Structures are given as C-alpha cells and as structure tokens.
Amino acid sequence: NPNELVNLLCKDFNVRIPDFPTAILEKGDTLCKGDKLRLNAYIINDDYSIVWYDNQKNVIGNNTPILETDLERSEWIYAKVTDQFGCSVEDSTYVIIVPKPVLSMTVSPKDTICRGDSVVLRVNSGLQKCNFGWSTGTSGDTCKSIPYTTQNYTVTATSVQFGCITSLSKEIVVLDAEPVGIDGPRYICKGNDAILKGKNANHYFWIIKDNDGNEISVEADSMNFRPEKETDYFVVGRDNNGCESKAKHTVGI
Secondary structure (H helix, E strand, O other): OHHHHHHHHOOOOOOOOOOOOOEEEOOOEEEEOOOEEEEEEEEOOOOEEEEEEOOOOOEEEEOOOEEEEEOOOOEEEEEEEEEOOOOEEEEEEEEEEEOOOOOEEEEEOOOEEEOOOOEEEEEEOOOOOEEEEEOOOOEOOEEEEOOOOOEEEEEEEEEOOOOOEEEEEEEEEEEOOOOOEEEOOOEOOOOOOEEEEEEOOOEEEEEEEOOOOOEEEEEOOEEEEOOOOOEEEEEEEEOOOOOEEEEEEEEEO
C-alpha cells in the first residue's frame, strides 16, 4: 500500500539553524608610530575561536580577544570569530599610523655651568603643535633653572592633534670653582708695602677703590698695597671653566 509505505519512510525531525557569532571589533583609528597596537574584540558567544590577521592575511594573533602587536604602517586589521557550530563572522578596523613629535633642545648659555649660574632650556617640536611638561614641574617650551648639582632635565611633549607622547632629556653639568686664596703678609710696618698674590686660579681680579672712592676691578696676579691702617683686600679668582670664587685677606699695621 503506497500510503503505508509513505508513513513508514517519512519521519519528523527538527533542524537547528544557529545564529552567526556576535563579534564587535574595537575601532583602532590612530596609533602613534612606535607604540604597540592593542585592540579588543567584544564577543558574546561563550565557545569560540578567534584569529587575527593583517592586510596581507598574515596571522598576527590566535585565540585571544585582545590583540597586542607592533604595526609598522597604516593598514586594515581583521578578526575572524568561529563558534562551536563552525559558523564564522569577520570584523575589521583600519589603523592609521601617525608620527610622534620630533624634539630638539637648545641650552643657554651652555650645558656646563658654574654653581650658582642659571640655565635656560628651550624645546622645539617643529611643525607639530605640542603641550610641554618638564621634570621640574613647569610647563611650556622654556625651562629656567639654577641647578646646584649636575642633573638631567626631561621634557615630555604631547601632540595636540593626536595625543602622541615623546620625551627628550639633557644633562646640565654643574662645576665648583677651586677656592681662590691670597698669599701675603698679615702685618706690616707703617709706610711699607704689602705684596699680595692670588693663588688657586687662572685669572685674578682685585677689588680696589679709585680716587673717587668707587670700586673697580683690576686684573693682575699680584698687587702692591700701602695701607695706612688695618685694611681688608679682596680678589676674585676665575678658573679655566670660567667659574669664580672670592677671597679676603686682612693686612694689619
């Protein structure tokens, strides 16, 4: 009987058609050159596998929803997610490589100074507009300081357009002058000369008074004085680095 044969051969059964997995790839937008790329794939499914690959279809990550990799140029990044049923979905984002600020620094008067001298550091970022912060806690493209020991000054630049960050450091060397001294008699007889000679420096500048009572500086290794009473004499010594120190010598009668 044909009808009985049909009933015998035909059975009801359910066919499940699963949905595709849901995966949303975080948009990369821009990446500062030299920084590590980090992307997140937001996946709803519990049981899945994921493969990351670049524009040339090279695999750059496996089985992790977070991709961390180096990127040399602007390109598309893809993520392919496959669920337990073998259904796959793919998402992509285009990452643009943008340059970091290129910094240069000038130092005035120079990067080796004497203790007590001031120094001015200025940073330039070329065509990129940046915000600058210094290790001293100041901001702006100029840093003024009076360092008392050798130290490094670091400036951090953040580009206004992309937020890329780069830093540049400069060491400022601080020198101490050799203490200058004066050789000469402590006491002389009235009417005699006191010959005073500078020591421990390369150049000596004696502070004396002219006929009008004004202080003047006279450069000489030694000076002859004829004091009428106990008198203090001063010399400023300058070494090869240009650093100066001052000494006093008292001559009594």
